[in-house]
Amino acid sequence: MDAIRFTWMFAIPLLSSPAIYLAGRLGIHNPNQKGRPNLVRILALLAVIATWVPYIAAVRTFLSGERLEFAVESIWLRADAISLLLALMVLSLGTLVVIFSWSYMADEVGEEKFYAMLLAMMGLMIGLGCASDLFNLWVWFEGMAVSSYLLVAFYREQPASLEAGVKYLVQSATGSVLVLMGIALVLANSGSLDLAALHQNGARWASDHRLVSLAAAGLFIIGFGVKAALVPLHTWLPDAHSQAPSGISAMLSGVVIEAGLIAMLRALSAIMHPLDWRIILLSFGALNMVFGNLVALRQTILKRMLAYSSLSHIGYILLGIGVSLFAGGEAAAQGAMFHLFTHMLMKGLAFLAAGALIYALYLQNGSHHALLVSDLAGTAQKYPMVALSLSIAVLGLGGLPPLAGFMSKWQIFVGGFSTQNGWIIALMVFMALNSVLSLGYYAPLVNLMYRKTPSDAILAGKPLPSTITLPLIFLAMAVVVLGLAPGLMDWLTAPAAKALLGLFGN
């Protein structure tokens, strides 16, 4: 395969985005073309299916050892194992979200904008994974952010949705400015923004300009940390996750914050100063775990609870990466890469299951009411598939064997213990305790759903279409299968961990 063809991975979604919007607008404004907006859904589905073709070809090329890179003038795009992992996450969840939204968004005004922005966001995230210089990394990152602002504030007639969108925009913009300042510092002092070039002479320029490199590292950690939802930079996340359409909540939690984390790690790799910020990553990991779990315990709205639990999962991932950077060894980093993927599956499933209930209980009754935890009582009586899916998702997130979440946390755990470093082992024990703590809010959800007496909301619920239950079945099966056979992802998580550690010269 011609290595350049991998660029279709992001070109197809990006090119189809305006086409979907135009198709939708033309259909809507033509009164003689009733039913034309369905074209929007068909085009969106075709676009995501078509994107799998260059992705699979790129994976084959990657596995054959050929390099995946493309240049326009001096701008390089390179796909490594991390790029392919991110693209797989985006495509897997994106495809299921498009199917899920088929019915979920059918009655919404501006359906074409939803699909156009969703496809654009997917393309921009895949592109972000391939950026190989700091400025273009920022451009892809900003593009992804702009498309996600519009999706968070999609229900523009809902004040809470607009408020969430504005908060997200202002806080993300603050982070972006900090990143840009960091990039300016690197450029002014090193004369280059190319990550590979910075790598080669990174240690030298960082020691020549110690204060500047430390300041740039701080700006990158905080700037990208806003999107990656590091505590206390996460405050946009509970509102955005709970107010966005459920498919977008799944994307935000399953891939957008992970993309922010990957962008942060790529940018930090340009600053090769010894240690320093590696301990900061571990500190943020520990803070995220405990803060996310404790605050999630207090939530009465399901999507807000899931949003806070995402903070703790970012903590587990940071811990895995931090352990490998701190003490060497690939095991914990591979566990972190695997947890990136399993978290996408489990949190995507949890948000889509929550969305299925919102659709059945509220949207079909013409209401945008939030789904309360108490609404879940007796869900299994009327919606057994949704109850089972949500149970698998939350028990997996809580780290119960034999589900995928247990396996990925276990890999991080084993990686941490194998370092035989007292501090790292203490952090691993802290992580295990946090995982147990998370069952304090996950387990009651399962208990509620399998009660015999349904809540009033469940009793008044409408039936669910197959386009909504199908993605739930697929994701639930993936969580179980990867739990039973975690080695299925080794082909990608192992090289991704190697590539990540390679970025930092380990």
Add this chain to the structure above:
Amino acid sequence: MGTFHEELVSSSFGFEWLNQQVVAAVKKSAAVLQKTQTGELNWNILGIIIALLAVLVMLFWGV
């Protein structure tokens, strides 16, 4: 002696007390942390600025 044993067993050898203390501490911590989540944009931005300053201080101190 029998009474002492009964008390010891009925209190689960002190583990019940320990469990209650841990649960109470977790609930109290959660309540305190929940108060920090005001949802107000001004406080959120202040959080970002404070975090930036904290990270810069940690980096310059060579943590």
